[in-house]
Amino acid sequence: MTDDPRPPSEIRHRFEAELDAIKRGAVNLGSLVLENAGRLSEALLESQLDLAQRVIDADDVVDRAYIDLERRIFKVIALQQPVAGDLRFLISIIRVGHEIERSGDLVVNCAKGILRQQGFRLTGRLQGVLARLCQAALDLFARGVDAVASLDPEAGPRLDQEDDTVDSLVGEFYTLLATEAEGMHVDTAIELSRVGRYMERIADHAVNIGEHIGFAVTGIFPRHGDIDEQQGPV
Amino acid sequence: MNDQANPDATASPEAQATAPGERLAGRGRPAASLVYSNARRAEAGEPESLIFDVQGLKAFYGSFQAVADTTMAIREHEITALIGPSGCGKTTVLRCFNRMNDLIEGARVEGTIRYHGIDIYGDKVDPVEVRRRIGMVFQKPNPFPKSVFDNIAFGPRIAGYKGNMNDLVQESLTRAALWDEVKDKLRESAYALSGGQQQRLCIARAIATSPDVLLMDEPCSSLDPIATLRIEELMIQLTRDYSIVIVTHNMQQAARVSDRTAFFTVDVKETGMRTGRLVEFDTTEVIFTNPRQKQTEDYITGRFG
Numbered sequence: 001m002t003d004d005p006r007p008p009s010e011i012r013h014r015f016e017a018e019l020d021a022i023k024r025g026a027v028n029l030g031s032l033v034l035e036n037a038g039r040l041s042e043a044l045l046e047s048q049l050d051l052a053q054r055v056i057d058a059d060d061v062v063d064r065a066y067i068d069l070e071r072r073i074f075k076v077i078a079l080q081q082p083v084a085g086d087l088r089f090l091i092s093i094i095r096v097g098h099e100i101e102r103s104g105d106l107v108v109n110c111a112k113g114i115l116r117q118q119g120f121r122l123t124g125r126l127q128g129v130l131a132r133l134c135q136a137a138l139d140l141f142a143r144g145v146d147a148v149a150s151l152d153p154e155a156g157p158r159l160d161q162e163d164d165t166v167d168s169l170v171g172e173f174y175t176l177l178a179t180e181a182e183g184m185h186v187d188t189a190i191e192l193s194r195v196g197r198y199m200e201r202i203a204d205h206a207v208n209i210g211e212h213i214g215f216a217v218t219g220i221f222p223r224h225g226d227i228d229e230q231q232g233p234v
Numbered sequence: 235m236n237d238q239a240n241p242d243a244t245a246s247p248e249a250q251a252t253a254p255g256e257r258l259a260g261r262g263r264p265a266a267s268l269v270y271s272n273a274r275r276a277e278a279g280e281p282e283s284l285i286f287d288v289q290g291l292k293a294f295y296g297s298f299q300a301v302a303d304t305t306m307a308i309r310e311h312e313i314t315a316l317i318g319p320s321g322c323g324k325t326t327v328l329r330c331f332n333r334m335n336d337l338i339e340g341a342r343v344e345g346t347i348r349y350h351g352i353d354i355y356g357d358k359v360d361p362v363e364v365r366r367r368i369g370m371v372f373q374k375p376n377p378f379p380k381s382v383f384d385n386i387a388f389g390p391r392i393a394g395y396k397g398n399m400n401d402l403v404q405e406s407l408t409r410a411a412l413w414d415e416v417k418d419k420l421r422e423s424a425y426a427l428s429g430g431q432q433q434r435l436c437i438a439r440a441i442a443t444s445p446d447v448l449l450m451d452e453p454c455s456s457l458d459p460i461a462t463l464r465i466e467e468l469m470i471q472l473t474r475d476y477s478i479v480i481v482t483h484n485m486q487q488a489a490r491v492s493d494r495t496a497f498f499t500v501d502v503k504e505t506g507m508r509t510g511r512l513v514e515f516d517t518t519e520v521i522f523t524n525p526r527q528k529q530t531e532d533y534i535t536g537r538f539g
Contacts, residue, residue: 012536081486083522084531219524 015080019089022076023148025069026093026100030145030209032062033104037141037202040107041134044195045127047119055111062104069097085216092216096148099205099212103141106198113191120192129176130195133169137199137206140166144206153217155210166203170196283310285447285477286331290345293326295338300326302511303345306496313469313478315488315518318498319538323510324481327498328449331479332368333361349447366393369440373452375432377424377439382407382416385424385435389443402442409475410438411468430461434468441476448472450480454487466491485534488518495521497530 036058043051073090076082082090114120122130140162147155173196181189215221286308293301301323308314308331316324326335333354335341346353354364366389377385386403395402403420407413412434416427424435433453440448450469454462469478469491482488488495496515500508514521514530525531532538 015536083485083489083534084525086535087523 015076015082018072018076018080019086022069022072022090022093023151025065025072026096027145027149029062029065029069029097029100030141030148032058032065033100033107034138034142034145036062036104037107037138040110041131041138043114044110044120044134045122045131047114047121049115049119052111052114056108056115059104059108062101066097066101066104070094073097088219089216092212093148095212096209099208100145103202103205106202110195110198113194117188117191120188123180126173126176126180126192129169129173130192133166133173133196133199136166136169137203140203141206144209147210147213151213151217152210153214156207156214157210159207159210163203163207166200170200284308285310285349286479287348287351288327288345289348291327291330291347292344293323293330293335294340294342294344296340298507299509301330302501302509304512306512306515308477308479309494310477311473312493313473313480313491315492315495316479316481316498317483317485317488317495318510318513318533319500321508321510322498322500324496324498325451326510328451328479328481331447331449332365332370334365334370336361366443367445368447368449369443369445371433371436371440371448371450371453374456375429375436377427377432377435380424381421382424382427382435383420385439386442389439393443406438406442407435409441409472410434411464411471412438428461430457430464433457433461433465437465437468437472441472445476447477447479450478452481452483455483462487489522492518494518497521497525497527497533499529499533 036055039051039058040055042048043055073094077087077090080086140159143162144155144159146152147159174193177189177192177196184192211221284307286306288304288306288308291301291304292299304323304327316328318324329335330343330347331349331354335343343355347355349364349368352359378388380388383403386406387399390399390402404413404417407416412431415431416435419426424432427435433456437448437453454465457465466487469480472478480488480492494515495518497513498510499513501511502508514525514527516526520526521530522534525534
């Protein structure tokens with residue numbers, strides 16, 4: 001090392017560049033899922049079957065980006081033996097990648113439901129609540145992806161709080177669905193309740209993303225506070 | 235500290251000058267039930283047992299200050315790693331623990347190092363006795379140009395050991411995980427052994443005089459990865475009976491073997507004087523997963539400078 005003419009701070013330049021590329025890879029993965037979720041939302045509310053099919057097809061791109069991200073992380077762990085903040089970051093991004101990929105799958109599940117039902121013929125009230133639910137869940141997801149880009153340590157608790165809005169919209173959606181289900185085929189009602197459940201889950205994944213980023217930055221799991229107290233800090 | 239459990243704690247070194255073999259046979263050595271006693275003490279709410287209590291240690295070579303004010307506690311039956319860049323004072327601190335620096339002209343220390351409660355730089359303390367209890371293993375294996383057997387027997391003979399030398403040699407080599415490899419070569423030159431075997435011979439030689447602390451100054455830096463792994467494995471086994479302080483440049487080694495890690499850095503003053511300073515001392519897990527100091531993080535993640 002002493003024979004290297006470069007200043008010491010530049011020696012790990014390639015490593016740092018790779019960490020940066022991994023972060024961008026995670027944000028890109030999130031953007032791909034968000035883009036697909038936007039299509040899904042439109043297909044859902046306006047019964048666009050072509051668009052629903054495009055959502056399903058686009059999942060391959062998401063999966064490839066996810067696998068690529070995981071490989072890069074695996075490789076950098078194997079070759080660079082990261083520790084401390086670098087290790088926490090990489091472990092967190094592996095988890096974040098998984099949360100995003102699962103969210104992508106839930107989007108696809110919704111799209112498959114649209115195709116099975118040949119589109120949902122929603123009443124005006126139901127469509128209104130569902131539109132607000134999709135909007136709120138995808139908003140939360142977008143903010144989870146933002147937290148990755150900005151490495152915001154406070155994102156976890158904040159997103160958790162905002163998730164209450166999504167949860168109450170899911171409740172509102174189920175209540176309305178129950179009253180409007182009378183004139184509906186039972187399969188349609190089941191399929192719609194699934195959509196509600198998937199949106200709720202996507203929002204939960206967003207909260208998890210925020211918490212993983214919090215761990216990357218601070219080394220503390222907000223979620224596991226009481227367990228951490230017993231075992232000492234990580 | 236429980237005096238009954240550890241009579242060394244309060245007795246003066248002079249009063250403790252038993253023959254090495256007697257100690258090796260059991261007297262004065264922590265009994266088997268005291269193994270991993272730190273954990274047991276913690277459970278009972280008692281303070282952990284310290285080998286070294288270092289308070290305000292400063293080390294000088296003439297007018298040059300090598301180490302700034304250092305305060306740390308080395309715990310019994312643990313491996314404590316000292317890491318940091320060249321010139322950070324970690325080797326100087328290690329050498330202070332058994333007064334090796336006494337041998338260097340102009341070297342002096344301020345502050346105190348208490349070994350089982352006794353100030354090792356105290357007036358009545360014999361540095362030779364200190365070094366017998368606090369053994370040292372060096373960077374390069376340095377066996378004597380003698381047979382394997384005589385390498386082990388040399389120290390005890392000088393100390394006037396009167397027990398069965400064959401038994402002592404066998405036990406020391408067994409503890410150093412070398413007996414099976416050399417039992418048929420005891421009369422051959424130590425130089426005929428491989429580097430890794432020579433280093434384990436040096437550990438066996440250090441053990442033969444019944445120390446309770448082993449200081450290791452980069453003990454694996456000249457060894458291949460397999461020999462390194464054997465030494466690391468051996469170090470962990472040795473914590474049953476000994477406490478170990480190791481200086482290493484290999485951060486992964488510190489992470490693999492040590493219980494606690496001290497990170498030192500070097501401060502360069504306007505006058506150009508380079509003084510080592512303890513930045514952070516914590517459990518190895520904290521140091522390598524979530525260090526509190528940015529300087530520690532920068533060093534262990536390779537962002538030097």
